[in-house]
Amino acid sequence: MEDKKPTLITKGRYELKFRGTKCLNCGHLLDVSDKYCPNCSQANSTKKLILRDFWDEFFSSIINYDSKLLKTLYALLVKPGTITKDYIKGKRIAYTNPFxxxxxxxxxxxxxxxxDNSLSNLDSLGLEDKIEKTGPLSYGFKTADSTDTKKQTDEVLGQLDSIRNLERIPGIQNLDSLQNLINQGVRAEAKKDSFMLVNPRKYFENLQNKNAGGLGARMEFFFTFLQKDSIKTFEEAKEKYGANESWRNKVAFNGSKSSLKAIAQPGTYLNNTIAxxxxxxxxxxxxxxxxxxxxxxxxxxxxxxxxxxxxxxxxxxxxxxxxxxxxxxxxxxxxxxxxxxxxxxxxxxxxxxxxxxxxxxxxxxxxxxxxxxxxxxxxxxxxxxxxxxxxx
Incomplete structure (x- = not known):
């Protein structure tokens, strides 16, 4: 009985007169009714190849795939759920591979x-220039100076004036204590930033001592000096700031470098991620x-x-x-x-x-x-x- 392998070709080298009794590929014994070798699936044909044979096979493979594709699309759109039932029951040759x-x-x-989407237009926003113009630790935003800090503090205190019974808040008995807390926080942050800029190597060594500095603090450091010192590689960071070969340092450096690139080219970053x-x-x-x-x-x-x-x-x-x-x-x-x-x-x-x-x-x-x-x-x-x- 003829092997019913999927094909639309019934002429050329697939004609009955060209079929042999032995597979030319693996040597398996065949019957003249075998269109394909049951052992290796090669076509049972002794005919010499001509250019037309290649064209017929190419055209047939396209139509054969399209027939599977159309049947799969039809089943998905017209009979949802049925295609999965058929597939797991063994009716698979008529459908395309689901994976x-x-x-x-x-x-x-x-x-x-x-x-042709609009995401690539985000690269033209000039974010790279904004990063370079801003100060350390700004992450693309303007760093507040002492005047801005004082202005923001005054605004906060002005809003708190309208709040009654402020003494009930634990740890805050009056506005003066709140003012002191804010001033202490501002001074501590300014002192930390100043130390980082004046002696970055010593600052980073302190982060590394006993793993005192977490991943966030190290990323903050590298983010700042990737902009200020224009270092390009982790080897330069090791030489200039005494960074050791720890995984925290490598992840922090690479993460900061990639973050800067993503901020500078947000459209390209989004397209690459979506891809x-x-x-x-x-x-x-x-x-x-x-x-x-x-x-x-x-x-x-x-x-x-x-x-x-x-x-x-x-x-x-x-x-x-x-x-x-x-x-x-x-x-x-x-x-x-x-x-x-x-x-x-x-x-x-x-x-x-x-x-x-x-x-x-x-x-x-x-x-x-x-x-x-x-x-x-x-x-x-x-x-x-x-x-x-x-x-x-």
Whole structure:
């Protein structure tokens, strides 16, 4: 019986008259009815290759992939949840691989979303010049001098005049004590900044002694002198400030350097970070799938079954967002909110069809899973953008 391998080619070197009785690749014995070798999958053909054969195979592979793609898109859009059922039951040859399909959609979406966007315009705001013009420890903002500090203090005290019974606040019996506390804080901060600028090497040595200075204090130091002294490498920091090879120093230096670069080029930083999201999704969804399995722990599905369900639904989300981007580009409108609502309805239908539970149970689990998805997504985004600052 003829082997039903997927192909649209029935002519050329695939004709019956060109079939042999032995595989030319692995030597496996064949029947003339075998279109492919069952051992290595090479086509059973003894015909000499010509240019037309290459063209026919190339054209066939495109049509074959497109047929899978169209069937996958149809199943996702018209019968949510059904595609996952079919896939885990073994009906896989008709659909595209869910993992590869999602990765392709993710890259396509973020490529479209970041193409010709306005984020790159943020680089022209001149933030780099503002950083260089500001003083130490300013982090891109103007450092307050003594006049500004006094003015701010007077404003605070003026507001406190309208507060009755101030004596009830623990540790503050009158406005004079509050004024003293503020003045002490201002003087201590000014003294610390002055010491840092006058003798930076000694200041940093004090931070290193017995690990007294945490990561934040060391980043503050490097952030200041990366601007003032224009040091470029950690080796220069070691030589000039006596920084040792500790992990705190290296992380603080690299983090400060990357932060300055991100502030100077915010648009490029955001685009580079967004470009990492497709790969982040493949770390995020396996974690979310744990909650999906817990929610349906009584169902006889494996972790991989739940993961495939997650990949299919995430693929549907990207398909809808891509359609939204196309519509927005053509008609100059904002339709993302509408398509997210459509996805919410599709997700509910997919859960009902795939897991086969009633409306009330599905709605409760729908709320729980979407809540966990949102919290995990926020956490992953915070970690991604924070980590990008240290690695940019």
């Amino acid at each position: 590869r399909f999602l990765l392709s959609l993710a890259f396509l979406y973020f490529l479209m979303a970041t193409y 990492k999201l497709p790969l982040v999704i493949f770390f995020f969804l396996p974690i979310f799938t744990v909650f999906l399995r817990v929610a349906y722990i009584r169902k006889k599905y494996t972790y991989t079954d739940h993961l495939i369900f997650s990949f299919h639904n995430q693929s549907l989300l990207f398909i809808l967002l891509i359609i939204s981007l196309i519509i927005d580009t053509i008609f100059n409108m904002a339709s993302a909110g509408l398509f997210l609502l459509i996805f919410g309805f599709y997700l509910y239908k997919a859960m009902r069809r795939f897991y086969g539970q009633g409306r009330i149970k599905t709605i409760l689990k729908y709320i729980f899973l979407n809540t966990m998805f949102t919290l995990l997504a926020l956490f992953v985004i915070i970690v991604l953008f924070t980590g990008s600052v240290f690695t940019y």
